[in-house]
Amino acid sequence: MLHIVYYVYMFPGQAALMLSLGSQLTALQSQMAELKKENAAQAAELSDLKNRVTTSESQVAELKNRVTTSESQVAELKNRVTTSESQVAELKNRVTTSESQVAELKNRVTTSESQVAELKKENAALEARLSVAESQVEELRLDRRQVAFSVGLTDSGYVGPFQTEITLVYEKIFTNIGNGYDTNSGMFSAPVRGVYYFTFTSMGREPGQKMGVYLVKNGEQMIYNVQDNFHGGYEYMTGAVALELEKDDLVYLRLPKGWGLYDDNYNHIVFTGILLFTTNPAMGRLH
Structure with a gap:
């Protein structure tokens, strides 16, 4: 300061x-x-x-x-x-x-599906008609088919009696046109729908024994033939029938329980069948 x-x-x-x-x-x-x-x-x-x-x-x-x-x-x-x-x-x-x-x-697909369904129905109907037509053609073709068979039973002598009923198997083939007869089973299978004629013979030699056969169609007995041999020796019996068969129907002969037959190289027992004529499936069964 x-x-x-x-x-x-x-x-x-x-x-x-x-x-x-x-x-x-x-x-x-x-x-x-x-x-x-x-x-x-x-x-x-x-x-x-x-x-x-x-x-x-x-x-x-x-x-x-x-x-x-x-x-x-x-x-x-x-x-x-x-x-x-x-x-x-x-x-x-x-x-x-x-x-x-x-x-x-989607609409077009729906329409197409409807059309396809209709076409399927039409196709099914056409296939059914075609199947019928093919069957008819086959039947017409088979109208010209020849079917016939004739067979002998055996050369071994006595056949039976057995404890159960058996189907007879005929071993000797004389004729088998159309290959309807089966040598393994002894049964005839119809190659075509039609009317067939069958004949058969039976023979027995044993005294006091029944001899004969049943003719059977698809397991159903059609003919019953029986003969009692009281005195022994050769006893013969024949039978015949005409049957309307469907294709693959089976016809055969059976030997009842306890019955006996006899056959040798003389061909005493023969089974024969012949196609008489074919039938049209559209016509149904004949009566």
Whole structure:
């Protein structure tokens, strides 16, 4: 602090005034010092605020740039959304068109399936008619078929008696036109639908023994022939029948339980069958 000393001569009133002014000056100088301190502090604060403002302005500028970039991105996204919406609308139109085409195809498929069902029915009817026609053609063709067989039983002598009824297997083939007779089973299988005539003979030699045969069609007994041989020697019996047969019907002869037969190279026991004529399946059975 600067102290100025004035050496002047003053009156008592002036000296008191000067003292008062000096005190005021000293107080002012103190206040000025405080103000300078405050000013320095405020200057520091102001400098700090300026730095902060500068930083804030930089941040604001950066934010503006980012906002600008974001706005550009938003604008680009809007454009892309607009494009996507256009594409979605186009896809919706295409889907609608496809759905219409699918519905049309379904209708066409339904129509086609109905037509196929009708064609199947017509085809089934045609196949049935064709099958009937083929059967008729086969029957017409078989009308000219010749079927005849004649077979002898055995050369071994006595046949039977047995504890059970048996099917006779005729071993000697005289005729088998059409191959209807089976030498393994002893059964005649009709090669074609028609009317057949069968004859058969039986012979026995054992005294007191029954001799004869059953003629059987498909397991059903058709003819029952029996002869008692009371005195021994050669006892003969014959039988004949005309039968209407379906194709593959079976006709054969069976020897009942306890009965006996005799055959040798003289062919006493013969089984014969002949096709008289064929019948048309459409005509049904003859009665």
